[in-house]
Amino acid sequence: MAILSSRYSRNNAPHVKMNGLQAQMKRQIDRKVEKGDYRFEAVPCPVCQSTTFEPIAEQDRYGLHFPVVICSDCGLVQTNPRMTQASYDEFYNVEYRRLYEGTPKPTTNSFALQYERGKQLFHNVAHLFTSPPDDYFVLEVGCGSGGVIKYFQEQGCVVKGIDLGEEYLVHGRETYGLDLTPGTLADLTLDRAPDLIIYSHVMEHILDPGAELAQVHQHLAPNGLLSIEVPGVRFVQHAYNGDFLRMLQNAHTYHFTLQSLTNLLQAHGFRRLLGDEVVRAVFTPAGSGAQSETLVNEMDSISAFLHDVECEYMLLAGLSQMRAEAYPQAAMIFSQLTEIAPADTYAYGCFAQALRRMGRGDDAQRIEQMISQVYA
Numbered sequence: 001m002a003i004l005s006s007r008y009s010r011n012n013a014p015h016v017k018m019n020g021l022q023a024q025m026k027r028q029i030d031r032k033v034e035k036g037d038y039r040f041e042a043v044p045c046p047v048c049q050s051t052t053f054e055p056i057a058e059q060d061r062y063g064l065h066f067p068v069v070i071c072s073d074c075g076l077v078q079t080n081p082r083m084t085q086a087s088y089d090e091f092y093n094v095e096y097r098r099l100y101e102g103t104p105k106p107t108t109n110s111f112a113l114q115y116e117r118g119k120q121l122f123h124n125v126a127h128l129f130t131s132p133p134d135d136y137f138v139l140e141v142g143c144g145s146g147g148v149i150k151y152f153q154e155q156g157c158v159v160k161g162i163d164l165g166e167e168y169l170v171h172g173r174e175t176y177g178l179d180l181t182p183g184t185l186a187d188l189t190l191d192r193a194p195d196l197i198i199y200s201h202v203m204e205h206i207l208d209p210g211a212e213l214a215q216v217h218q219h220l221a222p223n224g225l226l227s228i229e230v231p232g233v234r235f236v237q238h239a240y241n242g243d244f245l246r247m248l249q250n251a252h253t254y255h256f257t258l259q260s261l262t263n264l265l266q267a268h269g270f271r272r273l274l275g276d277e278v279v280r281a282v283f284t285p286a287g288s289g290a291q292s293e294t295l296v297n298e299m300d301s302i303s304a305f306l307h308d309v310e311c312e313y314m315l316l317a318g319l320s321q322m323r324a325e326a327y328p329q330a331a332m333i334f335s336q337l338t339e340i341a342p343a344d345t346y347a348y349g350c351f352a353q354a355l356r357r358m359g360r361g362d363d364a365q366r367i368e369q370m371i372s373q374v375y376a
């Protein structure tokens, strides 16, 4: 097992378009990493405590230093060694929003996106409610300006949000009148236990998910719900243009599949009620005396999956550069690479399918005509 492909070796070059502010932030982070202002630490796997990992990437989509590995004993894809808490604290205060959003200020657009996510989340989880939404107290951790809980509030829930980014909290409080306070779950004293705690695109940023989940156990109402959304590694073909490198961003310390997220939650006393590979999942405390579920090691299947995704990405990227006149030869090479007998109609058919997947239906048709002429 090695780095997925040469695109993942460290060459410092960004893989995505960046505006001036983003490029400036990248240079600033590169300098801090080089000078040792941003420090990295190796940690055991948070699911199975293993210290045996296989490397798959050295940099993220911005070309930042970003070692990504797979745990050999459970298959969790993670950043390791990763930045220390102190380094991440500074990164979130100084560079994070500017690097990711290319703008220093919260925008109406980011609130609208959160609100849309809140609507989907509500309809994903509300059928698990055991009483009307009016009876529900919903707490969101990492709420930004509160777009997600705004939708829950409109459905009748009592809502509260916490986050570390003061700028965004002020925006949500002043513009939408939401109850948003700075801090983490560990800092929080509540006079009512939340019936639902939401982590929407937050868990992949948390350095010590075990400690965080212990806090959830302390706060959550008995039989309460825990909703977790994270970007799903197995969903990469439907997002990020099927490009896993695009999914890698230095703020993410974990890169989950539904299975690896479930492994993590089971290891910390929760059981899954529902979930998909997007990933959108809902958990509840497993309860004392519950049978502990067996951990499923995803190492082999996730490695094979990521290598397949990379092959397909490279194939499509190569094809998109190609002139139609070169297709017959490309189809020949394709058939050899895929170990389908050269000049076999099946090989050409697969090649045509690949063209169709990248939206080149006319070219696919030309290949198919070629097949029918040659093999008439």
Ligand SMILES: [Zn+2]
Pocket (backbone or CB within 6 Å): 045, 046, 047, 048, 049, 050, 071, 072, 073, 074, 075, 076
């Ligand atoms: Zn592990």
